[in-house]
Amino acid sequence: MKYKLKCTACNKEYSPENIEYTCPGCQGILRVDYDYEKLKSTLTKDVFAENPIKGHGRYIDLLPLEKHTSLPPLDIGPTPLDDVKRLRQHLSLNNLFIKNDTTLPTGSFKDRASSVLVAKAIELGKKIITTASTGNAATALAGMCASVGLKNKIFVPQTAPKAKLAQIAMFGGDLIPIKGTYDQAVSLCREATEKFGWYNRNTGYNPYTIEGKKTAALEIWEQLGYQIPDKLFIPTGDGVILSGTYKGFYDLKQIGLIDKIPAIIPVQAQGSAAIVRALLEDSEQVSPLNDVQTVADSIAVGAPACGDFALQIVRSTKGFGVMVSDDEIVAAIKELATFTGIFAEPAAATAYAGLKKAKQEGLVAKEESIVVLITGTGLKDVPTAMKAVSIPDAIEPNLQYIST
Amino acid sequence: MKYKLKCTACNKEYSPENIEYTCPGCQGILRVDYDYEKLKSTLTKDVFAENPIKGHGRYIDLLPLEKHTSLPPLDIGPTPLDDVKRLRQHLSLNNLFIKNDTTLPTGSFKDRASSVLVAKAIELGKKIITTASTGNAATALAGMCASVGLKNKIFVPQTAPKAKLAQIAMFGGDLIPIKGTYDQAVSLCREATEKFGWYNRNTGYNPYTIEGKKTAALEIWEQLGYQIPDKLFIPTGDGVILSGTYKGFYDLKQIGLIDKIPAIIPVQAQGSAAIVRALLEDSEQVSPLNDVQTVADSIAVGAPACGDFALQIVRSTKGFGVMVSDDEIVAAIKELATFTGIFAEPAAATAYAGLKKAKQEGLVAKEESIVVLITGTGLKDVPTAMKAVSIPDAIEPNLQYIST
Numbered sequence: 001m002k003y004k005l006k007c008t009a010c011n012k013e014y015s016p017e018n019i020e021y022t023c024p025g026c027q028g029i030l031r032v033d034y035d036y037e038k039l040k041s042t043l044t045k046d047v048f049a050e051n052p053i054k055g056h057g058r059y060i061d062l063l064p065l066e067k068h069t070s071l072p073p074l075d076i077g078p079t080p081l082d083d084v085k086r087l088r089q090h091l092s093l094n095n096l097f098i099k100n101d102t103t104l105p106t107g108s109f110k111d112r113a114s115s116v117l118v119a120k121a122i123e124l125g126k127k128i129i130t131t132a133s134t135g136n137a138a139t140a141l142a143g144m145c146a147s148v149g150l151k152n153k154i155f156v157p158q159t160a161p162k163a164k165l166a167q168i169a170m171f172g173g174d175l176i177p178i179k180g181t182y183d184q185a186v187s188l189c190r191e192a193t194e195k196f197g198w199y200n201r202n203t204g205y206n207p208y209t210i211e212g213k214k215t216a217a218l219e220i221w222e223q224l225g226y227q228i229p230d231k232l233f234i235p236t237g238d239g240v241i242l243s244g245t246y247k248g249f250y251d252l253k254q255i256g257l258i259d260k261i262p263a264i265i266p267v268q269a270q271g272s273a274a275i276v277r278a279l280l281e282d283s284e285q286v287s288p289l290n291d292v293q294t295v296a297d298s299i300a301v302g303a304p305a306c307g308d309f310a311l312q313i314v315r316s317t318k319g320f321g322v323m324v325s326d327d328e329i330v331a332a333i334k335e336l337a338t339f340t341g342i343f344a345e346p347a348a349a350t351a352y353a354g355l356k357k358a359k360q361e362g363l364v365a366k367e368e369s370i371v372v373l374i375t376g377t378g379l380k381d382v383p384t385a386m387k388a389v390s391i392p393d394a395i396e397p398n399l400q401y402i403s404t
Numbered sequence: 405m406k407y408k409l410k411c412t413a414c415n416k417e418y419s420p421e422n423i424e425y426t427c428p429g430c431q432g433i434l435r436v437d438y439d440y441e442k443l444k445s446t447l448t449k450d451v452f453a454e455n456p457i458k459g460h461g462r463y464i465d466l467l468p469l470e471k472h473t474s475l476p477p478l479d480i481g482p483t484p485l486d487d488v489k490r491l492r493q494h495l496s497l498n499n500l501f502i503k504n505d506t507t508l509p510t511g512s513f514k515d516r517a518s519s520v521l522v523a524k525a526i527e528l529g530k531k532i533i534t535t536a537s538t539g540n541a542a543t544a545l546a547g548m549c550a551s552v553g554l555k556n557k558i559f560v561p562q563t564a565p566k567a568k569l570a571q572i573a574m575f576g577g578d579l580i581p582i583k584g585t586y587d588q589a590v591s592l593c594r595e596a597t598e599k600f601g602w603y604n605r606n607t608g609y610n611p612y613t614i615e616g617k618k619t620a621a622l623e624i625w626e627q628l629g630y631q632i633p634d635k636l637f638i639p640t641g642d643g644v645i646l647s648g649t650y651k652g653f654y655d656l657k658q659i660g661l662i663d664k665i666p667a668i669i670p671v672q673a674q675g676s677a678a679i680v681r682a683l684l685e686d687s688e689q690v691s692p693l694n695d696v697q698t699v700a701d702s703i704a705v706g707a708p709a710c711g712d713f714a715l716q717i718v719r720s721t722k723g724f725g726v727m728v729s730d731d732e733i734v735a736a737i738k739e740l741a742t743f744t745g746i747f748a749e750p751a752a753a754t755a756y757a758g759l760k761k762a763k764q765e766g767l768v769a770k771e772e773s774i775v776v777l778i779t780g781t782g783l784k785d786v787p788t789a790m791k792a793v794s795i796p797d798a799i800e801p802n803l804q805y806i807s808t
Contacts, residue, residue: 055484074745075484080459080509083477086553103507105484105745107783143745149490153806158798163786169793170782172742176806177798184801196808338576341478341509341547378574379511379783382567389573394562394581397588402557402580404600 003064005030005207008309016064021205029309030207031247032064036254043255045226056112056215062251063116064211070119072147074105076112077215081223081371087339091359095369097229099220100342102377106167108298108345109216109241109375110140116212117201118144126199128153132189134182134237134298135164136376141201142173153198155185161297161381181292183302203240204305213244214251220371221252228252228262229369231319233358235351236266237299239275239310241375246313262371263319266310267354269294269329269347272301275310276321286311295326295384298347298376320363322354329353333378334388343378343385351375407468409434409611412713420468425609433713434611435651436468440658447659449630460516460619466655467520468615474523476551478509480516481619485627485775491743495763499773501633503624504746505780510571512702512749512780513620513645514544520616521605522548530603532557536593538586538641538702539568540780545605546577557602559589565701565785585696587706607644608709617648618655624775625656632656632666633773635723637762639755640670641703643679643714645779650717666775667723670714671758673698673733673751676705679714680725690715699730699788702751702780724767726758733757737782738792747782747789755779 005014009028016032023030043061051058055075057068065071080100088096104111114137121129131141132155145152154168158177168175178185186202193200203209221228228249234242242264249261268276271293278286286307292300304310314321324332329346332353337343344352351372358364378385395401409418413432420436427434447465455462459479461472469475484504492500508515518541525533535545536559549556558572562581572579582589590606597604607613625632632653638646646668653665672680675697682690690711696704708714718725728736733750736757741747748756755776762768782789799805 072745073487073489075486075504080479082479084551085477086551100479100509103509105504105507106747107781143741143747145745146742147488147490147745162795163783165795166786166790166793167747167783169795170738170741170747170789171745175796177796178801179798180801188801188803188806191803192806195803196806334574337547337574338550341476341549341551341575343510343547343571343574377511377781377783379567379571379781382570385574386570389570391566391569391573392579392581394583397582397584397592399592399595399599402592402596402600 003032003034006033021200029204029306032207032211034062034251039255045257048222056115059215059218062218064208065116065119066123070123072115072118072144074115074144074147076104076115078219078223079103081220082340082342084340090339092366093359093364093370094367097371098340098342099216099371099373101216101373101375102342102344102348106139106143107377107380108136108140110137111144112215113137113209113212113244114140114144114201117206117208118148118150120208121150121199122148124199127151128198129201130189130193130198131155131201132182132185134300135160136298137203139164139167142168142171145173146171153192155189157182157185163380163382181302182300203238209240210244210247213241214248216373217245217248221258228258229371231263231265231364231368231370233265233267233351233355233370233372235299235347235373235375236268236275236310237272237301237304239266239304239306241373242266242310243306243313245373246317261317264313264317265319265322265354265358266314267322267324267351269296269299269350270323270325272299273323274302274304275307276323278311279314279321296329296346296350297381298345299350322357324350324353324357330384330388332356333385337378342374344374345376345378345380346384348375407436407438410437425604433608433710436611436615438466438655443659449661452626460519463619463622466622468612469520469523470527474527476519476522476548478519478548478551480508480519482623482627483507485624486744486746488744494743496770497763497768497774498771501775502744502746503620503775503777505620506746506748506752506778510543510547511784512540512544514541515548516619517541517613517616517648518544518548518605521610521612522552522554524612525554525603526552528603531555532602533605534593534597534602535559535605536586536589538704539564540702541607543568543571546572546575549577550575557596559593561586561589567784567786585706586704607642613644614648614651617645618652620777621649621652625662632662633775635667635669635768635772635774637669637671637755637759637774637776639703639751639777639779640672640679640714641676641705641708643670643708643710645777646670646714647710647717649777650721665721668717668721669723669726669758669762670718671726671728671755673700673703673754674727674729676703677727678706678708679711680727682715683718683725700733700750700754701785702749703754726761728754728757728761734788734792736760737789741782746778748778749780749782749784750788752778752780
């Protein structure tokens with residue numbers, strides 16, 4: 001086997017043949033550890049630069065799969081790392097980039113993990129895969145399953161934006177909306193996994209979601225000419241996008257291709273900020289929130305699956321947490337769109353709102369290299385975006401009604 | 405100047421310094437003609453293969469621009485050419501590909517032309533750019549303008565899907581919804597161009613829209629290993645995506661990089677099928693339709709701007725026209741999504757509905773290489789997609805309510 005599983009909480013190591021989800025000892029999240037010593041001699045920059053494989057299968061040496069051809073046929077990335085010149089001027093940040101994951105096949109970052117998990121399910125011979133999701137992981141999983149014909153069971157809060165529910169139904173996923181929160185959907189999905197023997201893709205539970213998510217970091221490193229940025233702003237709910245992005249840089253560091261990991265900066269909505277609150281209070285552990293309220297549905301999480309691991313990551317990379325209000329999030333959707341042409345869903349715009357706040361508080365410097373991860377398209381939640389704009393009244397088709 | 409403008413109707417040639425839109429003699433659409441003899445010696449396959457430029461700026465030698473750095477900073481393509489294995493089995497078409505332009509920055513094919521037109525406006529020193537659109541060209545133009553800070557005036561029928569109107573407003577475009585059809589929006593935009601001196605991006609009027617659209621063909625050729633497909637299915641309204649895709653292959657043929665052009669197959673909605681009707685009736689010219697009715701808003705066009713040129717193209721490439729009903733279009737959205745994980749807007753799914761019909765009628769063969777151009781994301785028109793699916797009722801979060 002090309003990797004081992006190591007518990008991020010108790011450090012115990014396991015062989016992947018014997019284990020599917022969390023640490024049997026302490027229930028900690030398992031990290032995939034590759035044979036980094038061997039990779040040091042085989043995986044050089046030139047190997048990356050000359051790799052002809054399209055989509056994120058190009059990173060097969062760092063994926064927990066037997067072969068890249070197990071991946072679904074929907075190409076994942078590389079998504080653009082946009083040179084947002086006008087936004088740079090606006091914010092006086094000369095080396096700002098947007099990692100534009102709105103352009104992935106189902107419109108969100110979650111396609112990365114779902115692609116890898118569907119491939120894993122195929123390699124393991126699983127017949128049914130399941131997930132609980134605020135919406136994006138669900139549409140991503142249903143889409144990837146559609147492309148290969150794998151059965152799927154999708155748990156989402158019934159309050160998920162209609163566009164996301166429509167996408168899941170469209171892909172032929174077995175959609176199970178529940179009268180409850182995302183956290184309740186996660187619990188129910190876990191119970192169903194145990195009872196019915198389905199394969200569970202859940203974030204912060206299945207060790208391979210992080211592996212799929214890390215390809216964003218690998219792309220950023222390649223797109224910056226095999227350099228890392230100074231800071232990464234990441235919209236955060238469960239803390240798994242954060243953990244996944246970190247893992248990409250971690251792998252590169254273990255192989256000796258980079259010598260440090262960028263500062264990882266989670267941005268959360270005020271009404272759903274379990275991780276950032278723990279950072280601000282210097283807590284060792286994340287305390288779950290009973291009540292979660294935010295317009296940013298994709299990061300509305302009370303009990304973050306990767307909460308404690310996220311705290312470790314932010315601290316070890318000398319990052320910091322940022323909280324923003326729903327009003328700031330809605331305004332950020334509009335401002336980001338107006339200065340870049342990138343239309344983000346509320347959760348994704350949260351990362352940009354966090355950058356703005358960090359700038360105002362003097363936490364980022366003009367020449368620092370900064371990447372903001374924009375994780376989902378605004379087309380997934382038009383009603384929320386409409387809070388920031390209005391459509392003018394229609395005119396009769398006559399020149400006299402046109403103002404210049 | 406690296407190109408001339410040549411009228412597609414009367415063949416008269418012009419220097420681009422003296423002309424902005426259609427042929428001053430006969431009002432025909434002008435085609436951009438490069439110095440193909442010179443390009444034969446400089447633009448080889450190796451030059452394409454080794455080109456490091458990201459986005460469609462890589463085709464600068466075949467774009468009507470001074471330099472690729474004039475292009476907006478939102479990367480355009482290459483979009484995936486997806487190996488849709490499951491759909492191939494479903495249709496018994498072994499060499500079927502989907503060109504997935506749902507993944508472009510604003511979610512539609514129109515980003516290609518808008519990117520090139522915004523670059524052209526910048527190089528020409530234009531201060532305001534305008535377009536009339538069913539919605540996608542408008543959002544694309546507003547998005548590209550946002551990324552560089554160019555003022556824009558956008559005419560759309562007030563009946564355009566809400567998501568498209570929201571996108572335009574979000575990008576800070578000066579949105580002018582009109583009480584009327586797309587054809588009326590086109591006329592009004594033209595009048596406003598003349599009166600106020602704005603730069604007009606309209607399809608089938610400005611000669612450079614076709615140049616932007618052609619990059620899809622160049623990508624397909626590169627992605628197929630410098631080969632062309634046998635047949636291309638293209639959703640068709642004005643006939644400009646068709647003309648643009650043709651132009652990409654035409655340029656390659658003029659340079660000697662390919663020796664024939666694929667069969668170009670326009671697919672139209674029954675209630676908006678001016679071009680296909682002319683093909684079926686063997687007419688020399690397209691007769692405009694007074695009343696246009698279709699669920700596929702992006703291709704709801706009564707008087708196609710590129711109609712006659714489109715007829716020439718289809719006939720010269722030995723293509724044929726296909727018409728599909730609105731019911732077939734809605735069913736195609738669902739079927740395409742279910743077998744590929746690609747969620748298309750109605751107009752885009754029209755191309756797939758056309759392929760199905762052509763297959764049923766024996767017009768495509770099992771081993772032929774076929775590309776279906778999917779031009780816009782289904783997230784742009786969720787209400788129409790919802791006609792094909794339903795969202796199940798929500799359940800209490802309890803295992804007893806889950807069926808396996």
